[in-house]
Amino acid sequence: MNVIDMSGRTPAQKQGLLSQLVVPRPIAMITTLDASGGLNVAPFSYYMPISGEPPMVAVTVGASREATEAPKDTWVNLGLSGEFVINVTTVELAEHIETVAREYPSGVNEADIAGWRTVESHIVKPPSLKDSPAHMECRVRDVIDRGDQRSCYSGVHIVLAEVVCITADDSIMAEPNRIDPTKVRAVGRMGFPWFVTVDEDSLFELDRIRYPDTALAGGG
Numbered sequence: 001m002n003v004i005d006m007s008g009r010t011p012a013q014k015q016g017l018l019s020q021l022v023v024p025r026p027i028a029m030i031t032t033l034d035a036s037g038g039l040n041v042a043p044f045s046y047y048m049p050i051s052g053e054p055p056m057v058a059v060t061v062g063a064s065r066e067a068t069e070a071p072k073d074t075w076v077n078l079g080l081s082g083e084f085v086i087n088v089t090t091v092e093l094a095e096h097i098e099t100v101a102r103e104y105p106s107g108v109n110e111a112d113i114a115g116w117r118t119v120e121s122h123i124v125k126p127p128s129l130k131d132s133p134a135h136m137e138c139r140v141r142d143v144i145d146r147g148d149q150r151s152c153y154s155g156v157h158i159v160l161a162e163v164v165c166i167t168a169d170d171s172i173m174a175e176p177n178r179i180d181p182t183k184v185r186a187v188g189r190m191g192f193p194w195f196v197t198v199d200e201d202s203l204f205e206l207d208r209i210r211y212p213d214t215a216l217a218g219g220g
Contacts, residue, residue, distance in 0.1 A: 039126070047059040084140075
């Protein structure tokens with residue numbers, strides 16, 4: 001058994017170890033608007049649902065770019081409007097995940113580079129990606145800052161946001177108001193440079209049996 005002592009390692013090495021073990025991670029393909037109304041698209045794999053009421057999600061946004069100490073465009077845009085869209089990353093977007101992850105100069109429209117189409121959102125101003133089958137329109141409710149804000153592998157903004165609207169394509173619906181997760185064909189982030197896709201061969205089903213119904217509790 002290998003013992004990996006975290007002390008003495010660089011922030012990048014520590015994050016790499018976490019990213020190799022906390023897998024697979026869903027990818028939030030986030031769309032925001034800049035001050036001039038220009039579109040920005042960027043993937044974030046440190047994100048999770050928080051609660052059902054209010055319907056909340058958390059997304060970790062790095063405090064700075066890798067090449068410079070300048071803030072990430074997504075963070076700047078969130079500070080302007082507090083609105084964004086999480087486009088569910090599926091096989092339809094897989095080819096260009098790393099394309100839009102590059103640190104382009106501010107003002108570059110990553111959707112144009114990837115050839116992705118947009119569609120008007122229902123409540124928030126940033127558009128959604130038409131090439132994704134599902135979108136969560138969000139508004140920022142709180143932010144928690146952690147780490148050295150000058151280091152891209154340390155400083156982070158943990159964005160807590162409320163999902164104010166969900167749109168989902170008919171192709172992933174099981175019935176009205178219920179999504180069939182087996183049809184989403186999601187892409188997950190593994191340790192660099194690996195990703196994983198969900199298909200019928202990789203899925204398995206488990207029944208959830210309440211404790212009172214188990215033999216241990218004297219149930220049937």
